Amino acid sequence: MMMRRRTTLLSGCTALVLALGATACGGGEPVAAGGGDQALSGQTVSVAGVWSGSEQKNFQKVLDAFTEKTGAETRFVPTGDNVSTVVGSKIEGGDAPDVVMVPQVGVLQQFAKKGWLRPLSKTTEKSVDSGFASVWKKYGSVDGTFYGLYFKAAHKSTVWYSPEALDQAGVEAPETYDDMLKAGRVVSDSGLAAFAVAGQDGWTLTDWFENVYLSQAGPDKYDALAAHDIAWTDASVVKALTTLGKLFKDEQLLAGGQKGALNTDFPGSVEKVFGPQAEAAMVYEGDFVAGVAKDQFGRAIGEDADFFPFPAVGGGEAPVVSGGDAAVVLKDGKHPEAAMKLLEYLATPEAAAVWAKAGGFLSPNKDLDPASYGDDVTRATAESLVAAGDSVRFDMSDQAPAAFGGTKGVGEWKILQDFLRDPSDPEATAARLEAAAAKAYED
Template sequence: MRFHRARKALIPLATAAILGVTLAGCSSGGTPPASTTPKEDLSGVTLNVAADWSGAEQANFEKVLAQFSSETGAKVNYTSYGSNVATTLNTKIAGGDPPDVAVIPQPGLLKSLAQAGNLIPLSADTLATVKKYYSQDWIDLGSVDGKTYGVWFKGSNKSTVWYNTKVYQNAGADVPKTWDDFVAALQKVSDSGVPGLSIGADVGWPLTDWFENIYLRTAGAAKYDQLTNHEIPWTDPSVIDALTILSKLWSNSALIEPGGAQRTFGDSVTEVFGNPPKAGTVYEGDFVAGNITSQTKSVIGTDAKFYDFPSINGSDPAVVGGGNAAIQLKDNKGAAALMSYLAGPEAATIWVKLGGFTSPNNGVDVSNYPDDTSRQIADALVNAKTFRFDMSDQAPSAFGGTSGSGEWKILLDFYQNPTNIQGTAKALEAAATADYGK
């Protein structure tokens, strides 16, 4: 299903709310969170839960669900929708067989589902839990027309660049602060005999994160908001500037490991942290840590570290963030109980301890983060002078969240032919005009 909506119906997020999103998961406190699992017996209840997580993330989330099952007696079946969350979920809804609960990464999708009448608002008890443990900004991100539908179970810092410390040391490459230093570091790594950068872009979504980080630093927060809401065209000079920077990087075959258009994101992580490493650097969000831990023998904080996405033209520290919101699609007591469980700190703490996870829940004790690196990730998100939620996740799903179409496909085409800057901008504008409905 494609989404054609007017801008005002798309994402009614106040700029102040986006600026003020905080990672409440960095609260302090010396006691573990009290259980928020419902006390009622759910024996005999079967729930179907879906999300986009697979691999290590799926395994960790299934441990969260297993604890819910242990404490309530409910049976929970998990299905991964992979990269096609919007398409698959809407197909299930149209067929009359949606999951009881889904966890989705796109505020735009949440809002369209709510506006179509496909979501169940949070119960009064769950809403009270959310208000207790979440900042108002995260509540606003899960609300539509005065009703709250989403529990932002997972947050993410998508402005982290991960590197193999041994590769960098061998190459004599320093941790960069600026974009020019970043390119220079990649060159040093490549000169040492290992490609500087591995990219996994087979379905396109990692490329949207590249664009957003560069655009936020070159165009600024105000234009970022305007482009997010399609108030300026994708042919705007600010977009051309960002695409030009990407073009120079992606067209430099001396720095980038070949095959990125066919490589998965997970495989790009393995390329950098496997034995032997086949590249020195991989860009993506804090969830890279989970892939490193599950797919390689590298140790976070020793073999594998990250630095903040570099400053461009003197830009202040900035973070593009994301998250995954739990939503309820079936009106039954089991689904409502699971939503209540996911809203509390107990559920989030299970995954926090496993690594590769950052929680917006302020009931999660910072001491539960397993290492200095995960605390560094959280600190970077909290203290960023500029924060913006992932642009493509706020867009209509047909434009910003669907494999094989919209921004994903167009940027993947651009990655494979990075000289076509003007053509890429025009293609993005044409797709945005169709999918935003203006």
């Protein structure tokens, strides 16, 4: 694994950068977050986002650290999953939040094109230029203007497994997709299903497809398909569906078979591997699997729950698919100055370290000291994400219009569920995907 530059969070230049009103190293404009001089006392920054439970609790720790430094109070506004509708309603009602944590590239682009967003400050932009791979700025920009700071990232190219189950079957972590299926058949011969697939949640199936497609077709094709510059009937899509179908049609590999997979949601898929009554050895999904395995089922991460990178497909490179939440500043918010200062703070490794210590978090900021993470597995996942640099590709379905890539029961989610149910005709599935995509991109 390629190691990245390590920094000490509060020493030297970084300490100066984090001090409120201090001049950034090498000159330039003042840095606005930090120092504790309470310069923003009397202002309250409202921050809207989808987070709930432990995620909201841990993000509040970051907001509290910002309050301690600047004096600005914060108020978190839960949006539920439909961020676009909730934020639009609040803007129309004259109660726009100051900051929104946007979970989808497509929604960020929608907000920008509606004229809802303020460009981020030069201070934030400088922090991102120096501390983040350029791909993160690309995904946060619309028509060349930088609107979205990716504060929290997800690594969606991780396959989680029970070390005990793989040890008992005598198999090791595979390096290719075909080897992963072979290992799965050996596991199933030992009496335990290979994979728990969360087919009830269509978004997990889009993630399966995206990893296969990125590795097999390559990043250029991935970018073209994400932008709908090539059709979903392209031969590369049919090939990826055929490859994915090798797993979906193999009853020996799926816990409960296709019917069982279609009746399993994401938490249920993790339970089937790490719960008290194990039914499978492996579950594919992002780094957030670890949080469920630890918090709900008491698994020790790195001991009785571990991961291997999603393996390379068809001679391609191993994929690194990511997701994330971008902080944006709304034009109609009541405290734009304090909102901008919050984003300047979120762009620092200091802010990322607060949540990294609490757990359930990855930062794309390469200046965050890996020691900030609380366990070796999370640290390795974060380093893998950062080491991928500009080869990271954002979740394709999150880049698409929500009607195609992000709505339950329709579009890509529904079509891939149907493909899981019957993977016998990849070409017909590709045609259905193209029809749904063409309609969504036109609307």
